[in-house]
Amino acid sequence: MATCSISLAAKLLTTLRPPLRRSPPCVQSFVTRTIARVSVISADYKKLNFRVKSSMGTEKGKGKVQVFDTEEALAVSLAKYIADLSDHFSKERGAFTVVFSGGSLIKSLRKLVEAPYIDSVDWSKWHVFWVDERLVPKDHEDSNYKLANDGFLSMVPIPTGNVYTINEALSAEGAADDYETCVKHLVKINTIDLSQASGFPKFDLMLLSMGPDGHVASLFPGHPLVHENKQWVSFIEDSPKPPPQRITFTFPVINSSANIALVVAGAGKADAVNVALGDGQNPDLLPVKLVSPEGELTWFLDRGAASKL
Numbered sequence: 599m600a601t602c603s604i605s606l607a608a609k610l611l612t613t614l615r616p617p618l619r620r621s622p623p624c625v626q627s628f629v630t631r632t633i634a635r636v637s638v639i640s641a642d643y644k645k646l647n648f649r650v651k652s653s654m655g656t657e658k659g660k661g662k663v664q665v666f667d668t669e670e671a672l673a674v675s676l677a678k679y680i681a682d683l684s685d686h687f688s689k690e691r692g693a694f695t696v697v698f699s700g701g702s703l704i705k706s707l708r709k710l711v712e713a714p715y716i717d718s719v720d721w722s723k724w725h726v727f728w729v730d731e732r733l734v735p736k737d738h739e740d741s742n743y744k745l746a747n748d749g750f751l752s753m754v755p756i757p758t759g760n761v762y763t764i765n766e767a768l769s770a771e772g773a774a775d776d777y778e779t780c781v782k783h784l785v786k787i788n789t790i791d792l793s794q795a796s797g798f799p800k801f802d803l804m805l806l807s808m809g810p811d812g813h814v815a816s817l818f819p820g821h822p823l824v825h826e827n828k829q830w831v832s833f834i835e836d837s838p839k840p841p842p843q844r845i846t847f848t849f850p851v852i853n854s855s856a857n858i859a860l861v862v863a864g865a866g867k868a869d870a871v872n873v874a875l876g877d878g879q880n881p882d883l884l885p886v887k888l889v890s891p892e893g894e895l896t897w898f899l900d901r902g903a904a905s906k907l
């Protein structure tokens with residue numbers, strides 16, 4: 599509305615230019631200065647309006663795409679997004695089920711452990727899961743639990759009993775079955791929602807990241823696990839990204855989520871982001887293209903990751 603009235607005023611003043619030449623010099627000077635001022639305001643407003651629109655995101659049929667100037671700005675926005683969902687689900691369901699991935703995502707959660715969220719979030723309602731986990735001891739450098747614990751969980755008062763880790767003493771297959779049994783029990787007691795549409799568990803929020811090859815969770819390009827459609831949790835023993843033995847949620851579980859945030863930073867992932875958000879390309883070869891939740895998908899990209907869009 600404001601853009602509209604400013605540009606209308608600018609146009610009106612411009613049409614006054616010819617009769618202006620016949621006016622006294624002081625009137626000419628006043629009108630000229632006003633035209634210049636209105637033009638500057640109009641240009642500034644257009645710039646501001648563009649900035650607001652781009653930070654609010656664009657609907658692309660592939661979810662809401664948000665691009666941030668820096669990873670720092672991304673982290674600030676991600677914290678608010680998570681805190682808002684936490685508030686919503688804690689009040690609505692009395693629980694907030696959150697699924698983490700490994701990798702750089704954990705670092706991007708750092709603003710949640712600061713004011714105001716450290717005090718305003720009801721951490722007692724959080725239930726934490728992993729979309730994939732590596733079959734290594736919990737104190738191993740490759741453990742996704744260790745990564746999340748060192749960088750986030752140890753700094754917030756989530757009850758220990760609400761943090762669901764794998765049993766890494768089992769085989770990969772055994773650990774996947776065991777994690778699936780745990781999730782089934784939590785669905786039964788209504789801690790985790792169940793999707794009426796798919797019959798798979800419906801987590802309130804999945805925080806996913808993506809590898810430069812377009813993998814999400816431990817679902818890798820060209821691997822048959824990408825097509826698993828019965829199991830909730832499966833296992834892989836030949837992961838192309840080390841370590842080789844892992845367990846992973848399957849796509850039907852990922853896509854039954856109420857909310858998915860795809861958090862991608864860095865120019866090294868720009869090609870995959872470009873293909874993911876474009877048309878074409880066999881989804882087998884770019885698993886991220888199969889992320890299509892029942893609920894909302896929101897991309898959090900920094901300028902580097904979005905540089906080829």
Ligand SMILES: O=C(O)[C@H](O)[C@@H](O)[C@H](O)[C@H](O)COP(=O)(O)O
Pocket residue numbers: 699700701702703730731732742806807808809810813814815816839
């Ligand atoms: O345990 C894992 O390996 C993951 O969960 C994996 O899916 C990860 O999220 C991506 O590989 C992105 O990792 P980066 O953000 O570190 O590139």
